[in-house]
Amino acid sequence: MDRSLTAVQLKGITKRFPGLVANDSINFELKKGEIHALLGENGAGKSTLMNILFGLYQPDEGEIWINGEKTVIEGASKAIDLGIGMVHQHFKLVQPFTVAENIVLGNEPVKGIKIDYKLANEKVRAISERYGLKVDPQSRIKDITVGTQQRVEILKTLYRGAEIVIFDEPTAVLTVQEIEELIEIIRNLAAEGKSIIIITHKLKEVMALADSVTVIRRGKVIKTVTTKETNEQQLAELMVGRDVSFEVKKTKREPGEVILSVDALQMKGEQGKNALNGVGFNIRAGEILGIAGVDGNGQSELIYAITGMRKVDGGSVKLNGRDMTNHSPRQVSVAGVGHIPEDRHKHGLVLDFSVSENMILNTYFEPEFGRSMFIDYQAMDKLSDKLVNEFDVRSSGIHTPARALSGGNQQKAIIARELHKDPDLLIAVQPTRGLDIGAIEYVHKRLVQARNEGKAILLVSFELDELYALSDRITVMYEGRLMGEVDAEHRDDQQLGLMMAGNKVAADVSKGRG
Amino acid sequence: METLKKVFVKSSILIPIVAIVLGLIVGAIAMLAGGYDPILAYSSLLDKLFSTPYNIGEAIRAITPLIFTGLAVSFAFRTGLFNIGVEGQFVMGMTGATIIGVLLDLPWYIHAPLAVITGAVFGGLWAGIAGYLKAKRGVNEVISSIMLNWIALFLSNFIVVKFLVEKGQQKSMPIHDSAMMKIDWLIKLMDNARMHWGTVVAVLCVIIFYIVLWRTKQGYELRAVGHNPDAALYAGMNVNVTMVKSMFISGVFAGLGGVFEILGVFGNQTVMAASPGYGFDGIAVALLGGNTPIGVLLGAMLFGGLSYGSAGMSFGAGVPPEVVRIVIGAVIFFVASHGLVKWFLKPFLNKRASKRKEAV
Numbered sequence: 103m104d105r106s107l108t109a110v111q112l113k114g115i116t117k118r119f120p121g122l123v124a125n126d127s128i129n130f131e132l133k134k135g136e137i138h139a140l141l142g143e144n145g146a147g148k149s150t151l152m153n154i155l156f157g158l159y160q161p162d163e164g165e166i167w168i169n170g171e172k173t174v175i176e177g178a179s180k181a182i183d184l185g186i187g188m189v190h191q192h193f194k195l196v197q198p199f200t201v202a203e204n205i206v207l208g209n210e211p212v213k214g215i216k217i218d219y220k221l222a223n224e225k226v227r228a229i230s231e232r233y234g235l236k237v238d239p240q241s242r243i244k245d246i247t248v249g250t251q252q253r254v255e256i257l258k259t260l261y262r263g264a265e266i267v268i269f270d271e272p273t274a275v276l277t278v279q280e281i282e283e284l285i286e287i288i289r290n291l292a293a294e295g296k297s298i299i300i301i302t303h304k305l306k307e308v309m310a311l312a313d314s315v316t317v318i319r320r321g322k323v324i325k326t327v328t329t330k331e332t333n334e335q336q337l338a339e340l341m342v343g344r345d346v347s348f349e350v351k352k353t354k355r356e357p358g359e360v361i362l363s364v365d366a367l368q369m370k371g372e373q374g375k376n377a378l379n380g381v382g383f384n385i386r387a388g389e390i391l392g393i394a395g396v397d398g399n400g401q402s403e404l405i406y407a408i409t410g411m412r413k414v415d416g417g418s419v420k421l422n423g424r425d426m427t428n429h430s431p432r433q434v435s436v437a438g439v440g441h442i443p444e445d446r447h448k449h450g451l452v453l454d455f456s457v458s459e460n461m462i463l464n465t466y467f468e469p470e471f472g473r474s475m476f477i478d479y480q481a482m483d484k485l486s487d488k489l490v491n492e493f494d495v496r497s498s499g500i501h502t503p504a505r506a507l508s509g510g511n512q513q514k515a516i517i518a519r520e521l522h523k524d525p526d527l528l529i530a531v532q533p534t535r536g537l538d539i540g541a542i543e544y545v546h547k548r549l550v551q552a553r554n555e556g557k558a559i560l561l562v563s564f565e566l567d568e569l570y571a572l573s574d575r576i577t578v579m580y581e582g583r584l585m586g587e588v589d590a591e592h593r594d595d596q597q598l599g600l601m602m603a604g605n606k607v608a609a610d611v612s613k614g615r616g
Numbered sequence: 617m618e619t620l621k622k623v624f625v626k627s628s629i630l631i632p633i634v635a636i637v638l639g640l641i642v643g644a645i646a647m648l649a650g651g652y653d654p655i656l657a658y659s660s661l662l663d664k665l666f667s668t669p670y671n672i673g674e675a676i677r678a679i680t681p682l683i684f685t686g687l688a689v690s691f692a693f694r695t696g697l698f699n700i701g702v703e704g705q706f707v708m709g710m711t712g713a714t715i716i717g718v719l720l721d722l723p724w725y726i727h728a729p730l731a732v733i734t735g736a737v738f739g740g741l742w743a744g745i746a747g748y749l750k751a752k753r754g755v756n757e758v759i760s761s762i763m764l765n766w767i768a769l770f771l772s773n774f775i776v777v778k779f780l781v782e783k784g785q786q787k788s789m790p791i792h793d794s795a796m797m798k799i800d801w802l803i804k805l806m807d808n809a810r811m812h813w814g815t816v817v818a819v820l821c822v823i824i825f826y827i828v829l830w831r832t833k834q835g836y837e838l839r840a841v842g843h844n845p846d847a848a849l850y851a852g853m854n855v856n857v858t859m860v861k862s863m864f865i866s867g868v869f870a871g872l873g874g875v876f877e878i879l880g881v882f883g884n885q886t887v888m889a890a891s892p893g894y895g896f897d898g899i900a901v902a903l904l905g906g907n908t909p910i911g912v913l914l915g916a917m918l919f920g921g922l923s924y925g926s927a928g929m930s931f932g933a934g935v936p937p938e939v940v941r942i943v944i945g946a947v948i949f950f951v952a953s954h955g956l957v958k959w960f961l962k963p964f965l966n967k968r969a970s971k972r973k974e975a976v
Contacts, residue, residue: 430852
């Protein structure tokens, strides 16, 4: 493969949205057969740039050159004609259809007026074998794993003749093993002469996979380097624009009394399956228990059960020795539980309320906000001013709607509110989801600080780095059960990955602990 | 002065005004198409509204129930509920007031308030049924409350015919004077226009609406549930109970509207072939007013004023009532479709903005 040829060249691409410049005269070059990572924080402008390349947006300025020819990409169908394919972060598949049906959808081989399913299956099988993407063309999407679904998405682009494949955050939903397989697949594609762009904010993957990296910050290209010439630390600094430390300073600490004790929790889920299947664990004061696992294995239900947001069908929840099973969310909250919810827009905030109103969302009934039926808005604003300063929540004022805040500041507001309640138990679910590195550092610092102050912390996360950085103990959840604890000191991604995929591994560390 | 100017120039004021004008233009086109003189029609409308004290008074009478029903729809809407059963709650309010007004004989200072409260509670409970069904059984409040409208209509007819009927007539016996809420001195002042305390109560309700929603803890809960029931649940609010409460309060507003039609205007309750329609008009009023209390007040004035004045259009310009409804409909259409009006105004607003920039 002649690497000197360019597949894609973007020259001076500028895209403005009301109030911001998402892309500011960006130059980008993808060579044929190259794996090129596009690295940047959330909101840096990576997705905008790729949507321009895929024809979903039109640039305000700049030129697009594909295979040495200047083109205008009016829409996704033009992009596909030019041999550009995109594997989206959220898959666009028809669940009840088979793999082959999904792949040929919109471009079906026909016999007369009927779809030729036999030919479709054969075609799909041929491509999947050529690129080493193992899938069964006849199985249905709803029956296959997320990793396999992603392969179907990749096959879809290849079936349409893609020579340039864009991956948008491809590893976000995969287990450790699936990520390794994906890396292998992407390498194969490149070896076959495909040119690959990977949008990501994960430094490890960039280093493991890409030939070169373009770092974008605030809509501008900061630098393009080959991975050979750089390292994670340097990339992080380029991405954030200042020194960053991945290390979370955490001293050893003897845990205290048992704060939360969960035993044999059962909860029915959808379609007759049990969402929770006998979950039990303890958390002590001054300790962070991390729950690892792939999304959708009962983590949300476990949190709903503990916080009283959904009733359990069996088992018990005890807080400070008091039975709190199936108590109302209000009772649980008042008993000393703070909760940083997984979905800050759905549960954490009333987006149309002001920052100030959101600060009292679960304490508004307390006498400090008025002893009568009326709300003491002055007390509310006073508290909000204090919390906003203390937790550095940046907005154009405490009376702006929460909707207007950035994700990081929304999260800080929630953390401020929950920590102000001074809870014995703090539940943090995906506390850094969608946040940039600076905000992640801050959230981690606050969580460890809360632990050092003697709070019990239950951390649910899909990010292994986060779990290992924060947790004193780590346990793995799979299909509504705990698969056992792993050593939180000595990281072993292989073992953890196996457990997340449902293989029970003898976990000696959990023995002898309460 | 500067702030005053701002208020009037602001597009939030500009848009409804332009919408009304656009509606009137469309109405004029409709009248021209039918061969009627729009200028004469609109001048007779204004004439009808403002010519005599009697007409002003009667216009106020026509506006009053719309304030109540508009508030009722808005209040439920603020909690994320679409109370389409305001009509039925209005009828139940009428019936509650009639029962007390006809059957009991008490001193006025007990009788009138009791009749008012009973009617209000009737309306509230009627709405509460829909709220309860939603909370307990997940029944969509739109379906249940619209069904309850029919039940309310025939139940109230049944009550009137069975227990309260004036012999040989299709209406109830008259309400005792001790329960009536007319304002006699004002009636005299306004040339016998039917003035009553309901108007005062309606304006009070506008204020109460504001205080409950934006000053009390209960209102904080109601709004939280309305904006985001998931977050309300997370925050430990009882979403179901809040929904029932919201429906009850909404029904109280609706019921009060019905109460004053009986105690303030008619003095008896007729057997109705169809429900009076104030509840459905209330939906339009709430829409016009953007679900804010002041907006509802203004919306009711617009809607009620047009409805009342439209009689003048028929009378003065010979415009048939059907065409009059087209005019009213056109105005509401444009007021409700903010987006359309903004789109229409865009070139003008842009020009103004660029001029301002140049000036700077």
